[in-house]
Amino acid sequence: MSAELVRALGTAARVRAHAAPQDCACSTPVLADRSDGTVVRHGELVVKAHASDTERARLDVQLAVAAHPALNGILLAPLPSLRTEFDGRPLTYWPHGTPVDPEHPERAPWEAAGDLLARLHGTPVDVLPGPLSPMRGPLKAARAVSRIRAALSRTRDAALHPAAAVVERAWATLPAWARAEAPLTHAAALCHGDLHLGQLVRHEGRWLLIDIDDLGTGDPAWDLARPAAWYAAGLLLPDEWARFLGAYRAAGGPAVPADEDPWPALDVPAKALTVQTAALAVAKAVRENRALDEVEETVVRACDRIAALPAELT
Amino acid sequence: MQCPKCHAAMHTYNRNGVQIEQCSGCRGIFLDYGELESLTRLESQWSQQVPPPAPAPQAYPAPPAPAWGAPHHGGQHGHHGHHRNKSFGRMLFSS
Numbered sequence: 361m362s363a364e365l366v367r368a369l370g371t372a373a374r375v376r377a378h379a380a381p382q383d384c385a386c387s388t389p390v391l392a393d394r395s396d397g398t399v400v401r402h403g404e405l406v407v408k409a410h411a412s413d414t415e416r417a418r419l420d421v422q423l424a425v426a427a428h429p430a431l432n433g434i435l436l437a438p439l440p441s442l443r444t445e446f447d448g449r450p451l452t453y454w455p456h457g458t459p460v461d462p463e464h465p466e467r468a469p470w471e472a473a474g475d476l477l478a479r480l481h482g483t484p485v486d487v488l489p490g491p492l493s494p495m496r497g498p499l500k501a502a503r504a505v506s507r508i509r510a511a512l513s514r515t516r517d518a519a520l521h522p523a524a525a526v527v528e529r530a531w532a533t534l535p536a537w538a539r540a541e542a543p544l545t546h547a548a549a550l551c552h553g554d555l556h557l558g559q560l561v562r563h564e565g566r567w568l569l570i571d572i573d574d575l576g577t578g579d580p581a582w583d584l585a586r587p588a589a590w591y592a593a594g595l596l597l598p599d600e601w602a603r604f605l606g607a608y609r610a611a612g613g614p615a616v617p618a619d620e621d622p623w624p625a626l627d628v629p630a631k632a633l634t635v636q637t638a639a640l641a642v643a644k645a646v647r648e649n650r651a652l653d654e655v656e657e658t659v660v661r662a663c664d665r666i667a668a669l670p671a672e673l674t
Numbered sequence: 675m676q677c678p679k680c681h682a683a684m685h686t687y688n689r690n691g692v693q694i695e696q697c698s699g700c701r702g703i704f705l706d707y708g709e710l711e712s713l714t715r716l717e718s719q720w721s722q723q724v725p726p727p728a729p730a731p732q733a734y735p736a737p738p739a740p741a742w743g744a745p746h747h748g749g750q751h752g753h754h755g756h757h758r759n760k761s762f763g764r765m766l767f768s769s
Contacts, residue, residue, distance in 0.1 A: 396769075460767075462763060462764075462766075462767050463763075465762075465763050465766050465767075468766070500769065554769050556766060556767055556768060556769065557766045557767050558767040558768065590762075590765070590766075591737075591739065591743075592739055592740050592742065592743040592744065593743075593744055594743070594744030595762050595765070598736040598737055601737055602737050605737065621738050622738070623738060623739070623740045626740070627740055630740065631742070637765065640768075641765075653761045654759070654761065655759060655761035655762045655765060656761065658744075661744075662742065662743075662744065665742040665743075666742045668742075669741060669742055
């Protein structure tokens, strides 16, 4: 994206990483470069430029929560720093952790993911710095659906319109809270808000959750919903789903009953994540002027089955 | 012993613990008392060892899935997980 931003982040990271930054020979790779998060590594440190529409007060609370001793061993703690920003984007500083290798998703630490989420959800909110805002899972789903609408308004390719219509029909079956059109009132656990395999890193011999931008209070089932959606679509292996859910339950996670069917609790969030995933896939295919691939088609078919069921009222 | 039918010599074989006399001339088989029952029992054990047709490929039943889940959930049919491709790999790592 912006070479200037990446350069500035590299400088910020180098200065923060070393007492004598002019002497260092570390490389400065770009780990992510998106409008909602640009991340540059320098040695054992990474610096993240958050989205330009980030509310600073909200981010300060999220940072304080990640640094709180109650989250030790669950969330990666930020490195202390003065408030800095670049071009209106707040900068935060973190120790470098090793992510799951995207080339080897079969090595994904599903047990660690389930265990970390259970402990995150079990953290009493009243001991934490506040005020914590609602987690942004439903808002992210709503944004994905608006992205499909924006992408379609700019294309003349009618071939993708049926998939977009399927996504819209599935979205329409969801209750208002899951579409970020009404506040969530039925749960107030500490939630990550955007769990996927890129949100786990290994640091000092243990797995930790990263990325606090969507952290907040809400329905903990939302954090289980992306793997649940992959499993329901037939993409995630039953064994991987069982390992993830089993570890979550073994650690006392509150989102699902200990030994009854988890789907009454997972159903709405998993449907919302299915719609979100399909919406982003269709919007991307429209932008790239291409047909959906097999996996994207699979998620759109799941939306079709969701749309065929009666709407959820709650 | 001699074959009761053609009087050629009979040879004794042991098959899975059952003594069988077979005639070297007419190839006829002579069973002692109880040996037919032994063979029948062995045959039924053998057929029980044959796996039932089209068994579930996994050791445990698949965990429950929602009503809108992929058809034939938990089986090999319709399940893409076993040939996970690059596209799903990317999906695992993105918001």
